[in-house]
Amino acid sequence: MTRYEQLANTMAAQIRSGSLAVGARMPSLRQVIAQHGVSQSTVFRAYYLLEEWGLIRAQERSGYYVARGAAVARNHAQSQPRTPAAPAKVDISDLVFSVLEAAKHPGIVPLGSAFPSPLLFPLQRLAKSLGQSARFVSPWNSVADLPPGNETLRSQIALRYLRMGIAQPLDEIVVTNGALEALNLCLMAVTRPGDVVAIESPGFYAALQAIERLDLRAVEIPVDPRTGLDLDALAHALQTYPVRACWLMTNFQNPTGVTLAVEKKKALVELLAQHDVPLIEDDVYGELHFQADYPLPARAFDNRGMVMHCSSFSKTLAPGYRVGWVAAGKFADKVQKLKLMTTLSSSIPVQAGIADYLQHGGYDRHLHKLRAALLAQRGDMEAAIRRWMPDGVKWARPEGGYFVWLEFADPIDAMELHRLAIEQRISVAPGPMFSAARAFENCVRLNFGHPWSAKIDDALRVLGELVRRTVTPARR
Numbered sequence: 001m002t003r004y005e006q007l008a009n010t011m012a013a014q015i016r017s018g019s020l021a022v023g024a025r026m027p028s029l030r031q032v033i034a035q036h037g038v039s040q041s042t043v044f045r046a047y048y049l050l051e052e053w054g055l056i057r058a059q060e061r062s063g064y065y066v067a068r069g070a071a072v073a074r075n076h077a078q079s080q081p082r083t084p085a086a087p088a089k090v091d092i093s094d095l096v097f098s099v100l101e102a103a104k105h106p107g108i109v110p111l112g113s114a115f116p117s118p119l120l121f122p123l124q125r126l127a128k129s130l131g132q133s134a135r136f137v138s139p140w141n142s143v144a145d146l147p148p149g150n151e152t153l154r155s156q157i158a159l160r161y162l163r164m165g166i167a168q169p170l171d172e173i174v175v176t177n178g179a180l181e182a183l184n185l186c187l188m189a190v191t192r193p194g195d196v197v198a199i200e201s202p203g204f205y206a207a208l209q210a211i212e213r214l215d216l217r218a219v220e221i222p223v224d225p226r227t228g229l230d231l232d233a234l235a236h237a238l239q240t241y242p243v244r245a246c247w248l249m250t251n252f253q254n255p256t257g258v259t260l261a262v263e264k265k266k267a268l269v270e271l272l273a274q275h276d277v278p279l280i281e282d283d284v285y286g287e288l289h290f291q292a293d294y295p296l297p298a299r300a301f302d303n304r305g306m307v308m309h310c311s312s313f314s315k316t317l318a319p320g321y322r323v324g325w326v327a328a329g330k331f332a333d334k335v336q337k338l339k340l341m342t343t344l345s346s347s348i349p350v351q352a353g354i355a356d357y358l359q360h361g362g363y364d365r366h367l368h369k370l371r372a373a374l375l376a377q378r379g380d381m382e383a384a385i386r387r388w389m390p391d392g393v394k395w396a397r398p399e400g401g402y403f404v405w406l407e408f409a410d411p412i413d414a415m416e417l418h419r420l421a422i423e424q425r426i427s428v429a430p431g432p433m434f435s436a437a438r439a440f441e442n443c444v445r446l447n448f449g450h451p452w453s454a455k456i457d458d459a460l461r462v463l464g465e466l467v468r469r470t471v472t473p474a475r476r
Ligand SMILES: Cc1ncc(COP(=O)(O)O)c(C=O)c1O
Pocket: 114, 115, 177, 178, 179, 180, 181, 204, 249, 254, 282, 284, 311, 312, 313, 314, 315, 323, 324
């Protein structure tokens, strides 16, 4: 097969799997060249071929679009296995940075934010713990708390695993600067440049950025907002490509909010074990469950040390403190060394402060209140969506966390929506941020982690109007 035929096949699979939605603009020449490392003429020939196959159509002076009727329409209830597209390089950082930058201005309604409101955190009580431990921390701790990290903190973390029924060895827990460092260190521990990593689509943009930075290639596995990761597609990817690692969320996935059923989590661990592929499990929202118990992570079903379970206190207690961890299984030693080589250690007084809070500050009481607030805000958000968004909008109710993923019935341009919304001082997280192929153009992620107010409700009203304006006649 020639290079352009290969490229056309890859893109055809993306269209058929729905990761490039009907009506979506095809990636630009520059994006395809950067992602696939091919020449301009290869892209042109691939696009001509896709056009011949009836999968895309050219629109004058505007580019190529996925043709109506080209793909199996994306459907939440879809059950047939979808074939993941071939692994590709990732080039997403500029898009992500521009969206995050635009959303930073004070006074903006933070519907696109990744954080809940600081008003929901016990900052005073935490400051007391921090002050106390800073005053009493022994100078010797600057050595004792080097990686794997403060022992009291790690014991408190291990206790929380125990409450889930997981006997987590203390020496496998490495304290990090937030979950993001944990995830990045894990990825570094198990890959080398050029390796293939399986990630979710849509999925957390930091996974895409890490893959881009480490010069890896991503194979994107579809995530259904109701049922979660497509395990058949993952099995297919594992058989077809030399996948070195998998980076996934099994609880309250970002951006869809979906949680995998227990049986699926077990099957996932088994499937990866069959292929000897480590799982980097991102579980930063696990504590924010609306049902009675913490939904067990995939880590609970692993007895081979192949799951690296990453989390943090950023979403539940102390966003700015940057304290996270990984229970790294058999990779703990490697992760610990990488931590030493990159950032040496996490802040010692801050580790001690969080440890003190976990021991004496009433973390469980706080979590109880936080979950209740988020649950109430989910109700407010759903009511506002029903009130203000166009008919036919779909979302799957998240059972934890603080994100809702909207899919509009008419094709819209989420990037244009983001731009118009910023002009109105409202941020949203547009769908294309969450995939290497910049798909999900008619999706946005909204944050309900802020106490409900008339201002937020009004922002939803404005957003509804902008969504209607963003459906362009050419793409109806
Ligand atoms: C899914 C997911 N994982 C990891 C992180 C990063 O967590 P931390 O702030 O602890 O580094 C975030 C933050 O937005 C996230 O949404």
